[in-house]
Amino acid sequence: xxxxxxxxxxxxxxxxxxxxxxxxxxxxxxxxxxxxxxxxxxxxxxxxxxxxxxxxxxxxxxxxxxxxxxxxxxxxxxxxxxxxxxxxxxxxxxxxxxxxxxxxxxxxxxxxxxxxxxxxxxxxxxx
Numbered sequence: 001x002x003x004x005x006x007x008x009x010x011x012x013x014x015x016x017x018x019x020x021x022x023x024x025x026x027x028x029x030x031x032x033x034x035x036x037x038x039x040x041x042x043x044x045x046x047x048x049x050x051x052x053x054x055x056x057x058x059x060x061x062x063x064x065x066x067x068x069x070x071x072x073x074x075x076x077x078x079x080x081x082x083x084x085x086x087x088x089x090x091x092x093x094x095x096x097x098x099x100x101x102x103x104x105x106x107x108x109x110x111x112x113x114x115x116x117x118x119x120x121x122x123x124x125x126x127x
Contacts, residue, residue, distance in 0.1 A: 005023050006021070006120060007121060014090055017086045020082065020121060022038075022082075032056070033104070035055055035101040036074060036101070037050075038081075038098055039111055040095065042094040049111070051072040053074050063109070070085050090127045100114060
């Protein structure tokens with residue numbers, strides 16, 4: 001059983017910062033063998049790609065809407081992936097999900113290609 005547990009969400013004013021964490025666990029889950037991604041879903045909208053990071057942190061990939069404001073990183077010793085969110089905007093309001101992808105060759109923005117998902121954490125940005 002693989003578990004991904006997000007934390008760090010909350011209410012923030014526009015222009016502020018938040019750091020999300022996603023802790024992975026599972027008896028047979030090798031965190032360092034997976035690329036990791038962050039997605040978000042606002043009410044009434046589809047789940048959108050935010051960022052992804054390769055298994056060793058050497059490659060990252062961002063949605064245009066967050067490029068330059070958000071940073072994805074990981075600590076394989078702690079089985080944790082992070083999303084540092086700066087210069088937050090009201091349109092960043094959504095439930096944020098982390099996900100694990102066993103495909104190691106290419107970082108993907110497509111949610112269907114991810115194998116495991118967390119339960120999500122709410123981020124609300126007020127204007």
